[in-house]
Amino acid sequence: MILLYGADTANIIKKEIESMRKSLNGYTPTLGIVRIGVSPADLSYEKGAVKKMESLSLNTKVFEFDESISSDEFLIEFKKINDDKNIDGILLFRPLPKHIDEKKVIDELDEKKDLDGISYKNIAKIFAGEKDGFAPCTTKAVMKIIESNNIELEGKNVVIVGRSMVIGKPVAMMALSKNATVTICHSKTENLKEICKKADVLIVAIGKAKMINEDYIGDNATVIDVGINFVDGKICGDVDLSNVTNASMATPVPKGVGAVTTSVLAEHLVIAAKNKLDCEIIS
Incomplete structure (x- = not known):
């Protein structure tokens, strides 16, 4: 049996990212990681994501919230992150605590920054077979x-x-x-x-x-x-x-x-940044 190690695929994605970054003209994309609580699975993935971004010279900013935060308070804070022009893409750890209105949060998420394909517009694009949406x-x-x-x-x-x-x-x-x-x-x-x-x-x-x-x-x-x-x-x-x-x-x-998931996250971040810069040039 042949073992399919993720590192081999990740190296291919790394080369694709390096090629795409040439069109950013020196701009460094920033990932915003949003996490409520300290789930071991979330922390493990976050650690891997931060390490991957560092290896590709991409920026990461972690927004950590206590599980006691109310739904309304979290929505206010999430809107600030979503509207921050310095944040090019967002990774929101789910599921959110039961007392948080997850639907309202997802409704707020800009699909152009939705790197993990959780917004309803991105989901619809995947199901419609379109190529310009972000898949999970x-x-x-x-x-x-x-x-x-x-x-x-x-x-x-x-x-x-x-x-x-x-x-x-x-x-x-x-x-x-x-x-x-x-x-x-x-x-x-x-x-x-x-x-x-x-x-x-x-x-x-x-x-x-x-x-x-x-x-x-x-x-x-x-x-x-x-x-x-x-x-x-x-x-x-x-x-x-x-x-x-x-x-x-x-x-x-x-x-x-x-090992490949964090590479895809980085690729999506660079794509989101490129799309943003292209829009700024057109406007």
Whole structure:
């Protein structure tokens, strides 16, 4: 089984970013990271994102809020960040605490700064097959890994385990745009093992540590593990790779999709900055 390490794809994206930055004429984009609370998963991703931006000489500004902040107070603060002309793109960690009106926050978010594809306009563009919207970074990372490793989707059976708006649904639309035959599975799916075994490409984003083993995987299938779980303080995926021998290729966790996600975030930031500068020139 060939392990698809994210670093290989990330290096390709790095070269694309370096090429795009030439059109910025020395301007350095700034990412605004907005986080409420101290979730271990959020902090892990934030650390990786900040490190990635630093490695590409991009700026990062972290806006951290206590979980006790009220919905109205947070909305006021978020509007300030959203309207800040020095912030070119925003990464908002979700889900927000239950007492925060998430819909109002998302409604406020400028889709041009929405680097993680959570605004309704960007979501609509992904579902419509348009190319100028921002897809969720993790979804885009999955597609980048597939493309950079020359994995053909046209006419293939792609099975996605998980139906969230972060991965399941948008990655299904993007695979469909590549002429794949797509099946979305979830917690209520009957005969899950049998369906998964028919996949040429199995994308797993169920959020259950090491749930998927060899019983779910067909011979010579490609397995993309999007899961990020913490077991005994260690990161692991949704796929138990130690019990998988029949796949042809698979992404490890860590060092798989997650390593590409922050690169996509950086790419989206540079695109957002370029779009902003182009608009300023036209106006």
